[in-house]
Amino acid sequence: MSNRIRCTCQRCNIRGLMGPVIVVTVGVLFLLQEMRGGYFDFTNTYPVILIVIGLISLASAMASGEGHVSSAPPVPPAIPPTQGVPPPPTSAAPTSYLGQGQ
Numbered sequence: 001m002s003n004r005i006r007c008t009c010q011r012c013n014i015r016g017l018m019g020p021v022i023v024v025t026v027g028v029l030f031l032l033q034e035m036r037g038g039y040f041d042f043t044n045t046y047p048v049i050l051i052v053i054g055l056i057s058l059a060s061a062m063a064s065g066e067g068h069v070s071s072a073p074p075v076p077p078a079i080p081p082t083q084g085v086p087p088p089p090t091s092a093a094p095t096s097y098l099g100q101g102q
Contacts, residue, residue, distance in 0.1 A: 005069050006069075007067075007068055007069040007070075008067065008069075009063075009064065009065050009066060009067045009068040009069075010063040010064045010065075010066075011060055011061075011063040011064065011065045011068065012068065013063075014056065014059050014060040014063050015056075015060045017056060018053070018056050018057075021052060021056060022049065022052065022053065025048060025049055025052045026049065029042055029045045029046070029048060029049070030042065032045065033045075
């Protein structure tokens with residue numbers, strides 16, 4: 001198992017249901033096609049998948065994010081500029097380069 005911390009907020013729990021609910025929905029649609037045929041053909045019922053995705057996304061957006069644990073790695077603190085080190089020398093850029101269109 002990984003050492004990754006899993007978020008248990010409501011928003012992440014609902015979002016985690018997306019995959020299993022889609023698989024069950026597709027299974028039910030294919031079952032209806034096999035049992036009834038005709039109108040329950042998959043070409044007529046595929047919008048149900050889009051509706052299910054929209055409902056889960058809506059429920060996830062409306063759910064509380066309280067207690068959310070971010071999976072992003074922590075950002076290291078900024079390194080302060082060093083004192084007493086001179087800036088790198090600046091030189092004028094050459095106006096032409098050898099071998100380029102000459």
